[in-house]
Amino acid sequence: MAFAWALAERSGNHGWVDTVWSFATGLAAVAGAFLPVAGCWMPRQILVAALVGLWSLRLGSHILRRTLKGHDDPRYAQLRREWGASASRRLFLFLQVQALAALVLVVAVMAAAHNPTPHWRWGDGVGIALALLAVAGAAVADLQLARFRADPANRGRVCDIGLWGLTRHPNYFFEWLGWLAYPAIAFGFTGAHPWGAVALLAPLLIYVLLVHASGIPPTEAHMLRSRGEAFRDYQRRVNAFWPGPAGRQRSERS
Numbered sequence: 071m072a073f074a075w076a077l078a079e080r081s082g083n084h085g086w087v088d089t090v091w092s093f094a095t096g097l098a099a100v101a102g103a104f105l106p107v108a109g110c111w112m113p114r115q116i117l118v119a120a121l122v123g124l125w126s127l128r129l130g131s132h133i134l135r136r137t138l139k140g141h142d143d144p145r146y147a148q149l150r151r152e153w154g155a156s157a158s159r160r161l162f163l164f165l166q167v168q169a170l171a172a173l174v175l176v177v178a179v180m181a182a183a184h185n186p187t188p189h190w191r192w193g194d195g196v197g198i199a200l201a202l203l204a205v206a207g208a209a210v211a212d213l214q215l216a217r218f219r220a221d222p223a224n225r226g227r228v229c230d231i232g233l234w235g236l237t238r239h240p241n242y243f244f245e246w247l248g249w250l251a252y253p254a255i256a257f258g259f260t261g262a263h264p265w266g267a268v269a270l271l272a273p274l275l276i277y278v279l280l281v282h283a284s285g286i287p288p289t290e291a292h293m294l295r296s297r298g299e300a301f302r303d304y305q306r307r308v309n310a311f312w313p314g315p316a317g318r319q320r321s322e323r324s
Contacts (some may be wrong), residue, residue: 071165071172079158084146085137087165091286092133095172096126102176103183117194118183118255121201125248128205132212145288171275178272182256197255204248207233211240228297228304236313238304239289242280243311249273277313281311 074090101121149164150157176241182197224314233240249272256266279285290310293301309316 071169072162075162075165078146078161082142083137083140084134084150085141087168088143089133089137091168091172092126092130096122096130098172099123099126099176099179102180105180105184107184107186107267112186114185114187114194114255115183115220118179119197120254121198121251122179124205125201126305128209129245132209135301144292146154148292164185171279174275175272178249178252181263181266181269182252185256185258185266186260191258193254193257197251200254201248201251204244204251207244207247208241210290211244215241226297226300228293228300230304230308233313235308237296238308238310239280239286240313242285243313246273246276246280246311249276251324304315 071087071091071094074087074094077090078084099122100119103115103122107115124196146161150161153160211233214231214234218229218231220233239245252272253266253269256263256269258266290301290305297304305316307316
C-alpha cells in the first residue's frame with residue numbers, strides 16, 4: 071500500500087489505490103493458501119487459491135481499466151480536500167489501515183485453505199457457489215452500470231436498471247457475499263479445525279467497511295453532491311445494501 075500511495079501521489083489518480091489493493095490482497099491470499107501442509111499441497115488449498123485468485127483478477131482488472139482511462143476515485147479526492155495540507159501524510163496512514171484490513175482477509179483465506187478434513191464437504195460446495203455467484207454478480211452489475219453511463223440519454227440520471235434496481239450498491243453486496251465463501255469452506259462441526267472460525271472475520275470486516283466506513287457513506291455523499299434530488303429519490307425507492315425495495319419504515323423516514 072506504500073507503493074499504491076506513491077502511484078497515487080505521482081499520478082494524481084487515486085484509482086491506483088484500489089487497483090493495487092485488489093491485486094496485492096489477492097496475491098497475498100493465494101500465497102497464504104499455498105503455504106505447505108505436511109510437505110504437500112492439499113486439494114482444498116488449490117480450490118481456495120483459485121477462488122480468491124479469480125476474485126482478485128476480476129476486481130483488480132475492472133478497477134485498472136477504469137484507472138487507465140483517467141477516472142479518479144471521488145472518495146479519495148474528497149478526502150484530500152477535507153485533509154488539506156496534511157493530505158499526503160494522512161493518505162499514507164489511511165492506506166496502512168487498508169493493508170491491515172487486507173491482512174485480516176488473508177488470514178481468513180488461510181483458515182479456509184488449511185481445513186484438514188480429507189474429504190470434500192457440503193461447505194466446500196457452498197463456498198464454491200457463493201464465490202462464483204459473487205464474481206458473476208459483481209461483473210454483471212459493473213457491466214450494467216457501464217452500459218447505462220455510456221448512453222448519452224442517461225447523462226445526469228441515476229442508474230436504477232437491472233441489479234441497480236434491487237440494491238443501490240450491488241457491487242458492494244456481491245463483494246461481501248464472496249467473502250462468505252471462506253467461512254463455509256473453513257468451518258466444521260467435528261472440531262478438527264478449531265481455528266477455522268477465524269474465517270468469519272472476513273465477511274464481518276467487509277460488511278463494516280462497505281456499509282459503515284469506506285464504501286457506502288462516501289460514495290453516497292458524492293452521489294448526493296452530483297445527482298441531488300434524483301439520488302434522494304433513488305434512496306427512497308431502493309435499499310442501500312440488501313437487495314429489495316426500500317422498507318416501509320425507511321420510506322416514511324425519508
